[in-house]
Amino acid sequence: MDFPISGQHINPLYLAVLGFVVGIFGGFFGVGGSFIAGPGLFVAGLPMNWVVGTDLAHIVGKSIVAMRGHLVRGNVDMKLGLIMAGGTIIGTEAGAQGIQYLKQLKLVNQVVGFLFIVVLVVISAFMAWESWATITGKGKRAQKRKSKEDESAVGGFSDRIHRIKLSPMIKLAESEIKSISLWTVLVVAVIGGLFAGFLGGGAGYVRMPLLVYVLGVPTKVAIGTDLFEVVISSSYGTLSHAIKGNVDIMIALVMHTGAAVGAQIGVVLTQFFRGPRIRLAFAPLPLVGAGLIVYGLLTGHPMK
Amino acid sequence: MRKTSWDSLKAFAIELVRKKTKAEQKKSEPSLKTFVVQLVIFTALVVSYFFLVLSFFSHWLKELFDQNKLVYALVAWALIATQALVLEVVAAALLKVVESKID
Numbered sequence: 001m002d003f004p005i006s007g008q009h010i011n012p013l014y015l016a017v018l019g020f021v022v023g024i025f026g027g028f029f030g031v032g033g034s035f036i037a038g039p040g041l042f043v044a045g046l047p048m049n050w051v052v053g054t055d056l057a058h059i060v061g062k063s064i065v066a067m068r069g070h071l072v073r074g075n076v077d078m079k080l081g082l083i084m085a086g087g088t089i090i091g092t093e094a095g096a097q098g099i100q101y102l103k104q105l106k107l108v109n110q111v112v113g114f115l116f117i118v119v120l121v122v123i124s125a126f127m128a129w130e131s132w133a134t135i136t137g138k139g140k141r142a143q144k145r146k147s148k149e150d151e152s153a154v155g156g157f158s159d160r161i162h163r164i165k166l167s168p169m170i171k172l173a174e175s176e177i178k179s180i181s182l183w184t185v186l187v188v189a190v191i192g193g194l195f196a197g198f199l200g201g202g203a204g205y206v207r208m209p210l211l212v213y214v215l216g217v218p219t220k221v222a223i224g225t226d227l228f229e230v231v232i233s234s235s236y237g238t239l240s241h242a243i244k245g246n247v248d249i250m251i252a253l254v255m256h257t258g259a260a261v262g263a264q265i266g267v268v269l270t271q272f273f274r275g276p277r278i279r280l281a282f283a284p285l286p287l288v289g290a291g292l293i294v295y296g297l298l299t300g301h302p303m304k
Numbered sequence: 305m306r307k308t309s310w311d312s313l314k315a316f317a318i319e320l321v322r323k324k325t326k327a328e329q330k331k332s333e334p335s336l337k338t339f340v341v342q343l344v345i346f347t348a349l350v351v352s353y354f355f356l357v358l359s360f361f362s363h364w365l366k367e368l369f370d371q372n373k374l375v376y377a378l379v380a381w382a383l384i385a386t387q388a389l390v391l392e393v394v395a396a397a398l399l400k401v402v403e404s405k406i407d
Contacts, residue, residue, distance in 0.1 A: 062388070068392055253354055261346060
């Protein structure tokens with residue numbers, strides 16, 4: 001099928017199936033899924049500048065569907081999402097601009113890339129260890145929550161974060177957080193945004209663990225709230241890229257036919273898993289982000 | 305006082321995004337049959353909507369892309385967001401009808 005806007009010829013069934021797979025990931029893990037959709041579109045022959053913009057456009061639609069699914073299940077903390085939105089956009093812009101600046105200094109790209117790989121591998125290894133420890137009997141130390149049916153072997157860390165008294169302090173009822181510094185929330189949002197600016201996409205595979213382990217948000221609420229962030233950041237990215245002529249909305253709409261259905265399935269699947277099991281399944285995802293950086297460093301064509 | 309169609313519409317919209325109670329979630333979630341019906345309705349709607357856009361807007365979108373990128377950007381965002389929102393609303397409404405027939 002011809003897509004006149006980008007001037008490409010791509011099989012629509014391939015796009016719908018690609019969207020479907022990404023949709024399941026989005027609904028279940030609360031991520032945008034750029035690490036699958038980006039390479040998938042690139043393999044289909046779409047030039048890299050179109051890949052980034054078009055992927056962001058399809059993420060908007062899919063994340064709205066998945067977010068509504070989580071919203072009715074009480075898994076979206078709107079207050080937290082709105083506070084984080086500002087920090088996410090600032091972080092995304094700072095990340096994108098910072099990388100542009102650092103690229104002018106040769107070798108810095110490799111240094112930054114290496115640091116990000118280390119961070120992503122550590123996140124992945126930590127999540128695998130923590131969720132496994134929580135599942136297999138080390139639950140004596142686990143922090144149990146009453147209403148969100150979640151627990152963690154390292155819940156004490158977020159408790160220490162909650163004790164940082166740096167005003168203004170806020171209450172996040174949906175996340176069952178009685179008191180937390182606004183600045184902590186903003187710092188987490190900016191860090192997530194920085195990764196998004198550097199890697200492209202929503203960088204949910206960084207933000208979701210930060211929400212769980214640093215802020216102490218229950219896993220399912222972290223997924224729903226992360227999707228809220230993804231809707232905002234990908235909308236911003238879509239408008240920005242479309243103005244630059246990097247969005248083929250027809251391709252995004254075809255992908256969304258599969259993604260919308262996949263997202264519905266992903267959301268329903270979260271019903272059948274407890275927080276630690278979702279985190280264990282999530283653990284390999286940061287490694288995909290690390291793989292994309294390695295690919296970019298080796299070929300000189302970053303997936304962003 | 306008589307319920308107007310506007311009130312019904314408003315109630316339906318609120319119902320779409322309202323956080324369900326545990327009891328409501330328990331009642332609706334485990335039904336595989338309902339979920340499959342919902343998926344079939346949703347898939348049919350998404351695919352038909354896409355072909356509608358493809359037939360009616362493809363040429364116009366290409367022209368818009370060539371002539372005015374800012375308007376194209378806004379239309380592109382609106383299309384993808386509308387596809388998500390409108391289809392959710394229509395699918396939910398159809399599901400209610402189908403559920404009432406099944407029950």
